[in-house]
Amino acid sequence: MQPSGNRVHLETTLRNCVSRGRVLTSPAQLAGYDTDGLGYKEYRPDAVVIPADTDELIRVLQSARQLGVPLCFRGAGTSLSGGPVAAQGGIIVHTSALRAIRKISPEGFWCEVECGVTLNQLDEALKQHSVFYPPDPSSGPVCTIGGNVATNAGGAHCFRYGVTSNYVLGLEVILLDGSVHRFGGPAGGRGRWREDWKRFMIGSEGTLGAFTRFWLRVLPRPEKVWTFRATFPDLITAEKAIHGLVADASYPVAIELMDPRCVAMVENSPMAVGLPVDSFMLLTEIEGPAALVDARVESVAEILRNAGSRDVVYSDEAILRGKLWKARKVAGGLMGQLSADFVVQDAVIPKRALAELLQLVYDEADAAGIRAVNVFHAGDGNLHPNFLFDSRKPGELEKVELIGKRLMQRVVEVGGTLSGEHGIGNDKAAYMPLVFGPDTTRLQLAIPAVFNPRHQLNPLKVFTERRFTP
Amino acid sequence: MDLNTAEGSRTAVNTTSSKPGQHEKSASPADSDLLTSCVHCGFCLEVCPTYKLTGDENNSPRGRLRLWREEAEGRLEQDPWTDFYTSECVGCLACESACPANVPYGKIFENIRHQHVASGRYSPSLMLRMAAKAATYPLLMNLAMLPVRMLRRRGWLRGTMSVPGRPASIQSTASLARQLMQRHRPSGPRVALLTGCLMESVFREINAATVRVLIENNVQVIVPDDQTCCGAFQEHCGLEGAEQLQEANRKAFGKLQVDAVLSNSSGCGYALGRALSGSQTVRDVLTFLGEHGIIPRKRDSNKAQVYVDLPCHLVHGQKAAGIPTNVLDATGYRWQLAPAARDCCGSGGTYQMEKPENAREILARKSAFLNDAEGDPVILATSNHVCMMQWHSALTHSLVRRPFQVKHVIQLLDPGEDF
Ligand SMILES: Cc1cc2nc3c(=O)[nH]c(=O)nc-3n(C[C@H](O)[C@H](O)[C@H](O)COP(=O)(O)OP(=O)(O)OC[C@H]3O[C@@H](n4cnc5c(N)ncnc54)[C@H](O)[C@@H]3O)c2cc1C
Ligand code: SF4
Ligand code: SF4
Numbered sequence: 001m002q003p004s005g006n007r008v009h010l011e012t013t014l015r016n017c018v019s020r021g022r023v024l025t026s027p028a029q030l031a032g033y034d035t036d037g038l039g040y041k042e043y044r045p046d047a048v049v050i051p052a053d054t055d056e057l058i059r060v061l062q063s064a065r066q067l068g069v070p071l072c073f074r075g076a077g078t079s080l081s082g083g084p085v086a087a088q089g090g091i092i093v094h095t096s097a098l099r100a101i102r103k104i105s106p107e108g109f110w111c112e113v114e115c116g117v118t119l120n121q122l123d124e125a126l127k128q129h130s131v132f133y134p135p136d137p138s139s140g141p142v143c144t145i146g147g148n149v150a151t152n153a154g155g156a157h158c159f160r161y162g163v164t165s166n167y168v169l170g171l172e173v174i175l176l177d178g179s180v181h182r183f184g185g186p187a188g189g190r191g192r193w194r195e196d197w198k199r200f201m202i203g204s205e206g207t208l209g210a211f212t213r214f215w216l217r218v219l220p221r222p223e224k225v226w227t228f229r230a231t232f233p234d235l236i237t238a239e240k241a242i243h244g245l246v247a248d249a250s251y252p253v254a255i256e257l258m259d260p261r262c263v264a265m266v267e268n269s270p271m272a273v274g275l276p277v278d279s280f281m282l283l284t285e286i287e288g289p290a291a292l293v294d295a296r297v298e299s300v301a302e303i304l305r306n307a308g309s310r311d312v313v314y315s316d317e318a319i320l321r322g323k324l325w326k327a328r329k330v331a332g333g334l335m336g337q338l339s340a341d342f343v344v345q346d347a348v349i350p351k352r353a354l355a356e357l358l359q360l361v362y363d364e365a366d367a368a369g370i371r372a373v374n375v376f377h378a379g380d381g382n383l384h385p386n387f388l389f390d391s392r393k394p395g396e397l398e399k400v401e402l403i404g405k406r407l408m409q410r411v412v413e414v415g416g417t418l419s420g421e422h423g424i425g426n427d428k429a430a431y432m433p434l435v436f437g438p439d440t441t442r443l444q445l446a447i448p449a450v451f452n453p454r455h456q457l458n459p460l461k462v463f464t465e466r467r468f469t470p
Numbered sequence: 471m472d473l474n475t476a477e478g479s480r481t482a483v484n485t486t487s488s489k490p491g492q493h494e495k496s497a498s499p500a501d502s503d504l505l506t507s508c509v510h511c512g513f514c515l516e517v518c519p520t521y522k523l524t525g526d527e528n529n530s531p532r533g534r535l536r537l538w539r540e541e542a543e544g545r546l547e548q549d550p551w552t553d554f555y556t557s558e559c560v561g562c563l564a565c566e567s568a569c570p571a572n573v574p575y576g577k578i579f580e581n582i583r584h585q586h587v588a589s590g591r592y593s594p595s596l597m598l599r600m601a602a603k604a605a606t607y608p609l610l611m612n613l614a615m616l617p618v619r620m621l622r623r624r625g626w627l628r629g630t631m632s633v634p635g636r637p638a639s640i641q642s643t644a645s646l647a648r649q650l651m652q653r654h655r656p657s658g659p660r661v662a663l664l665t666g667c668l669m670e671s672v673f674r675e676i677n678a679a680t681v682r683v684l685i686e687n688n689v690q691v692i693v694p695d696d697q698t699c700c701g702a703f704q705e706h707c708g709l710e711g712a713e714q715l716q717e718a719n720r721k722a723f724g725k726l727q728v729d730a731v732l733s734n735s736s737g738c739g740y741a742l743g744r745a746l747s748g749s750q751t752v753r754d755v756l757t758f759l760g761e762h763g764i765i766p767r768k769r770d771s772n773k774a775q776v777y778v779d780l781p782c783h784l785v786h787g788q789k790a791a792g793i794p795t796n797v798l799d800a801t802g803y804r805w806q807l808a809p810a811a812r813d814c815c816g817s818g819g820t821y822q823m824e825k826p827e828n829a830r831e832i833l834a835r836k837s838a839f840l841n842d843a844e845g846d847p848v849i850l851a852t853s854n855h856v857c858m859m860q861w862h863s864a865l866t867h868s869l870v871r872r873p874f875q876v877k878h879v880i881q882l883l884d885p886g887e888d889f
Binding site (some may be wrong): 022024026027028029031032033034035036037038039042048050076077078094096097116118120121139141142143330332333334335336337340341342392 | 503506507508509510511512513515516521524525526527528530532533536537540541545546547549550551552555568569570571572
């Protein structure tokens, strides 16, 4: 928190940066920016700026550099890892006004969007051209492309299509000195755009610069989709189905799994869909040209049956497909209804370790008296244990954090890693030494040092060493 | 727990309530659980008209909830900005529909509004206070509004209430209903109709159309004389008096032997539904007709085009799926949903009066399509009189630069004054 004299100076300086944009500095204007999708960890910024255009954003960056205050970018603030929060105070730049879809090139299969465009907004626009942008985090109704690129977001269908990084052809980034750079472009980088540093940028969680624009790859919209739902009496049979699907030539686009605790949570709620409460529920989809996918329907159902399911249901009809997805879709909201807070871990594990790690989650959670449910991207081994707790009750948050630490320790031991899609933020930064030894950490820290030597951009994120010193 | 048998999972969830969103959470307004029910996922941001207008998180449902919570928990001092952001909320309840955690935003907002009014942090304008008071005296209000009805009938009225229409100056809806019941002797289901304060005193022609359509469709209509304003107005402004009105309506409607209580204005229906919960089912008249079945109207011209807008308190308050398609088909017009039909038009009860600039900007964005919409004439149809006033203001404020008519859907089904 800045001393009051400095705050006045900060406010005046920021007001000089924007004419159409907004500057917020009163406590009750800052409080709305105290936290992100985690909700229970609060960090009060000193100011929030909502720039109306890129020029204003450039001036804000330059001023922040001169003032020597930390800067943090925020899209929709749906991060589940403490990413868009002012961990060391300073300025939050909210990109909510930078939301133009600048161009859609259906023939070239790309589009150009500003960083504050939301995923659903983009999908609505692309629909009219019969193309789609595959990464599909379930926060799609609100999350921004800027946030997606900064965290390299994934989603259910990324099992087949791959995560955000596979679809970024190019991006425009503004560095702390206000200089504007384009890395890559719609045609993969030509002329001045040749330098392809975009891979450094994707997943950098706001630590290297502010993304303002993207050129994204789009694909033809699938002609037809079949959704399958099956339950399994135990993990052994469910895993058999997962392995069968992954290896099958019908090439499913998504493989999602809900554990019995999550199934029971849904079934014991008004959202019940009639699943056996002791079962694992698996969802999978195939999509593509009608003739091709229609021919594969039976073989997918057969894999599920052969693995041990006795209730395989499937449909190619939109309303019925929605019903098959229902249990999966309502699970997150139900957790919100059931507990004051919840935290979701995002570990990626080799599939062979699934049983062991689920058991670890159950044992640790049961011992601590914390409810845990699992609903996750089983196809790519992206485990999402959700811990339901109440941060107002003394000791609960500590318990949940301890479970997280033990879980991550084991995840890394079995050859997995800390995050599949949610990013590290400040919530998982403490686990980074589990993955990176001193040598690699030194190299990792060398990258922000080029762009942002004093860690002024999003300090204390990704690596705890990234503390800003004025 | 053993993975392969999944024991213990059944005991995990509390199922004491049959209502989504009520599990393990108190419904007591004073309970801080209401405020902590928000898990901060942000799913409500993009549906919120004031967030879309400003891009300011504080001006979103999640932001407002955060400010109220931090203040309630002593982490944020009372601040004029909190009052400002609270006052900015339209009360459209779109955030309730979008919320996966079923946060009862409307309930929380109402409680906060009451607290702010009681403690002097928010003060509704004198005009709103007077209007709220007047609404509690239906007879007086009907009398006071006689000139307004007469001017409207002649098309001489200017201002927000100038939506064209021909309300009866003298004959009340109750008297019309008695007269038409005598004349046509319907034998179908029995319903009681809420006539409302503004609806009866200013937009009485919509009530009349409602009675005619119901009776034409063989529905027996009772209009209780002792009914009063639904109290939504007072609740929305955070003013006292809603409780007495609700009590009066419980007396008027509670014990009637009817198949349903009907309302023809979504906001009033939503408020009355809550007041009568447990004693009567309150239905929107169009939803009721959709299920009951309806005589279709025949039209000669097929050039007219109806754009249907869905009032927030119908789809987000009453949680109706929309206006039934068989009812819209029965109007005999070509119709389609207006773009973003489920989004707020900016009317929000008293919002037009309290935040005219925001209301206008929200409407400007929403009504822009009318400038090049097909149809001769173009009709914008909705089912809430406050939304009708708001849509009509798109003409008076030149937000839309071509003529269009604003109608209640029930008016498109009306057999006419000669019925
Ligand atoms: C209910 C729910 C479900 C979710 N499901 C998924 C899921 O399925 N898959 C998934 O991957 N994630 C998921 N998430 C997490 C979250 O939605 C994603 O991380 C998303 O990409 C964040 O986007 P955002 O716009 O909210 O970004 P924010 O949360 O605002 O920011 C995220 C990070 O990006 C940085 N950032 C944002 N904009 C910019 C910019 N313009 N330039 C530079 N840096 C920037 C921020 O500094 C921060 O570090 C979910 C979250 C919720 C609440
Ligand atoms: S009621 Fe409407 S205006 Fe108010 S917070 Fe909810 S969505 Fe926004
Ligand atoms: S959608 Fe519901 S839980 Fe999520 S932020 Fe909004 S109010 Fe809170």
